[in-house]
Amino acid sequence: MKAIALFSGGLDSTLAAKLIIDQGIEVIACNINTGFGSTKDRLAHMKNMCEQIGAEFRSVDIRDEYIREVLFTPKYGYGKNFNPCIDCHAKMFEVAKRVMEEWGASFLISGEVLGQRPMSQNSESLQKVLNLSNCEGLLLRPLSAKALTPTIPETEGWVDREKLENINGRNRERQMELAEQFGLKDYEAPGGGCLLTDENFSNKIRDFIAHDTFSVEDIPTLKYGRQLRLPEGAKLIIGRNAEDNAVLEAIENSKFIHIRTELVGPHAMLSRTATDNDKTLAAKLVLAYCKAGFEGEQTLMFGDEELTAVSDLSRNDAQKYFI
Ligand code: SF4
Numbered sequence: 001m002k003a004i005a006l007f008s009g010g011l012d013s014t015l016a017a018k019l020i021i022d023q024g025i026e027v028i029a030c031n032i033n034t035g036f037g038s039t040k041d042r043l044a045h046m047k048n049m050c051e052q053i054g055a056e057f058r059s060v061d062i063r064d065e066y067i068r069e070v071l072f073t074p075k076y077g078y079g080k081n082f083n084p085c086i087d088c089h090a091k092m093f094e095v096a097k098r099v100m101e102e103w104g105a106s107f108l109i110s111g112e113v114l115g116q117r118p119m120s121q122n123s124e125s126l127q128k129v130l131n132l133s134n135c136e137g138l139l140l141r142p143l144s145a146k147a148l149t150p151t152i153p154e155t156e157g158w159v160d161r162e163k164l165e166n167i168n169g170r171n172r173e174r175q176m177e178l179a180e181q182f183g184l185k186d187y188e189a190p191g192g193g194c195l196l197t198d199e200n201f202s203n204k205i206r207d208f209i210a211h212d213t214f215s216v217e218d219i220p221t222l223k224y225g226r227q228l229r230l231p232e233g234a235k236l237i238i239g240r241n242a243e244d245n246a247v248l249e250a251i252e253n254s255k256f257i258h259i260r261t262e263l264v265g266p267h268a269m270l271s272r273t274a275t276d277n278d279k280t281l282a283a284k285l286v287l288a289y290c291k292a293g294f295e296g297e298q299t300l301m302f303g304d305e306e307l308t309a310v311s312d313l314s315r316n317d318a319q320k321y322f323i
Pocket of ligand 1: 034089
């Protein structure tokens with residue numbers, strides 16, 4: 001008997017998987033990559049949690065499908081920011097059901113807790129997710145199972161319902177007790193949760209789609225650097241630190257050109273369709289973020305094209321273009 005666990009690396013999804021593993025069932029912990037979640041740290045954390053509970057870790061990339069089918073057209077709308085949580089959950093279960101069949105598993109589990117998140121984890125929302133994803137009966141939520149309708153794995157006797165939990169609400173005491181009982185270590189997930197719940201990131205997406213069509217290759221261009229929208233519509237991205245600069249430098253995206261200079265300064269990117277005025281402004285703004293100690297006209301490379309500009313703007317001037 002094999003089950004697929006929807007896995008985020010958080011304590012709840014870890015405990016849900018462990019409760020099923022302890023019933024002698026093989027669990028594959030499946031993290032679904034929407035493009036807006038896991039950082040490198042979180043990936044390492046998920047693998048660590050899986051090692052501790054004896055689950056196999058796998059990740060499934062649905063970024064393209066997510067952008068096409070969920071992000072901009074959620075049937076149940078958005079949460080506080082750009083987070084289409086109900087449709088997103090449903091998509092994850094739909095994908096999990098697909099891999100369940102491919103990987104020869106018999107049912108799905110998730111770490112959802114009834115009443116934990118007032119909007120997305122009340123019983124009505126949990127049911128909507130089942131309806132949307134077509135997983136009715138196959139999805140077991142071990143942490144709240146006793147408060148929910150029995151699922152196929154319970155009625156068929158694959159899982160002993162009596163050994164599952166009856167957690168309801170936001171109090172985390174029972175989860176802490178279970179973590180202690182299972183001897184889990186370092187279970188606090190590092191930052192890097194879902195970016196769609198972040199107000200600033202949501203504004204960046206809104207700005208992007210107001211000017212261009214959005215696709216998978218555009219995701220990294222929203223995650224790194226200072227983001228500026230110039231008066232004639234071009235987008236300028238200026239690295240904030242060595243990490244940003246390294247990531248931006250490596251991005252290959254047909255909508256952008258790279259801006260390079262011999263000076264000590266940030267890596268930057270600009271919309272390929274930028275007008276001459278926006279290009280000149282971009283050059284001045286990039287120079288404003290270069291280390292002082294130069295004078296007069298400076299030459300920058302905009303892709304293969306040379307552009308000469310005078311550094312007469314300050315970092316304060318840049319702020320009015322921030323998204
Ligand atoms: S928080 Fe993000 S990943 Fe989680 S359900 Fe909502 S949109 Fe999906």
